[in-house]
Amino acid sequence: MSNSYVGRFAPSPSGPLHFGSLIAAVGSYLQAKANHGTWLVRIEDLDPPREVAGAAANILTTLEAFGLHWDREIMYQSQRTTAYQDAIAFLSQQNLTYFCDCTRKQIQAKGAFYQGQCKHKQLTAGNAALRLTTTTPVDYFIDELHGKIDINKALAAEDFIIHRKDGLFAYNLAVVVDDIEQGISQVVRGADLIEPTGRQLYLFALFGQPAPSYLHLPLVSNADGSKLSKQNHAPALDTSQVKKQLIAAFKFLALPISAELQDLSIPQLLQWGTEHWSVKNLPRQKSIVLNL
Numbered sequence: 633m634s635n636s637y638v639g640r641f642a643p644s645p646s647g648p649l650h651f652g653s654l655i656a657a658v659g660s661y662l663q664a665k666a667n668h669g670t671w672l673v674r675i676e677d678l679d680p681p682r683e684v685a686g687a688a689a690n691i692l693t694t695l696e697a698f699g700l701h702w703d704r705e706i707m708y709q710s711q712r713t714t715a716y717q718d719a720i721a722f723l724s725q726q727n728l729t730y731f732c733d734c735t736r737k738q739i740q741a742k743g744a745f746y747q748g749q750c751k752h753k754q755l756t757a758g759n760a761a762l763r764l765t766t767t768t769p770v771d772y773f774i775d776e777l778h779g780k781i782d783i784n785k786a787l788a789a790e791d792f793i794i795h796r797k798d799g800l801f802a803y804n805l806a807v808v809v810d811d812i813e814q815g816i817s818q819v820v821r822g823a824d825l826i827e828p829t830g831r832q833l834y835l836f837a838l839f840g841q842p843a844p845s846y847l848h849l850p851l852v853s854n855a856d857g858s859k860l861s862k863q864n865h866a867p868a869l870d871t872s873q874v875k876k877q878l879i880a881a882f883k884f885l886a887l888p889i890s891a892e893l894q895d896l897s898i899p900q901l902l903q904w905g906t907e908h909w910s911v912k913n914l915p916r917q918k919s920i921v922l923n924l
């Protein structure tokens with residue numbers, strides 16, 4: 633990869649960063665820096681009901697405390713309404729969208745996936761979601777760490793929601809519109825986002841844009857196998873213990889840590905991490921129990 637590499641970290645401000653988010657932040661940062669690239673931060677404040685007041689500012693302060701400085705202005709999804717509306721208009725003009733008023737319960741009664749029940753109903757907006765017709769499902773992609781990853785064919789074939797019933801833009805739409813706008817060349821993120829990658833690749837193709845490459849890092853999980861997340865109250869990163877947590881993140885990402893790292897400053901640690909970063913040494917599990 634050349635220095636045209638552009639990576640990003642895209643947290644949702646639904647709570648403070650925890651060790652799982654630190655892995656995505658550090659992994660995407662080191663991969664960008666090891667490729668002499670640019671590392672961007674995007675605040676995915678797309679869903680006000682799930683947002684926690686002050687979380688976005690708290691996330692940024694925490695990133696700074698870890699020495700993870702972003703290279704360009706931060707993008708906020710809450711300021712991108714026009715771009716998302718334009719994208720929806722573009723897809724609608726191609727007759728690729730339709731309204732759907734099915735409830736989750738109605739969909740589940742017919743099977744695990746949405747079967748296109750509303751496709752020919754000619755519903756209009758108003759208590760309805762907007763779905764995208766999937767003409768050419770993307771049921772696999774090549775991940776830089778995992779190689780070929782297959783996506784469930786029925787899931788890949790589903791006409792998925794791009795504008796929600798409650799008026800909010802859907803994650804897959806926003807993430808692709810923004811990855812295009814920010815010129816992202818590689819997406820490095822947690823393995824919980826492997827499945828949506830197919831939908832995102834389909835959107836890149838519809839927009840006629842080159843897709844980034846993908847690298848999905850192992851998720852940090854609790855002893856019971858559940859993902860460490862804001863929802864299950866993962867402890868917030870402790871900004872008085874930056875070095876310890878950064879070294880723990882390096883260890884999780886299979887960097888060859890040693891006792892001497894304790895003597896380095898935070899910028900020196902990140903420099904060391906950049907020099908020792910190796911995708912081929914990364915653990916290939918999709919999820920790893922936290923064992924600090």
Ligand code: GLU
Pocket residue numbers: 641642643644676807820821822825
């Ligand atoms: N905002 C998403 C999250 O916090 C990440 C989106 C992405 O990296 O594509 O889980």
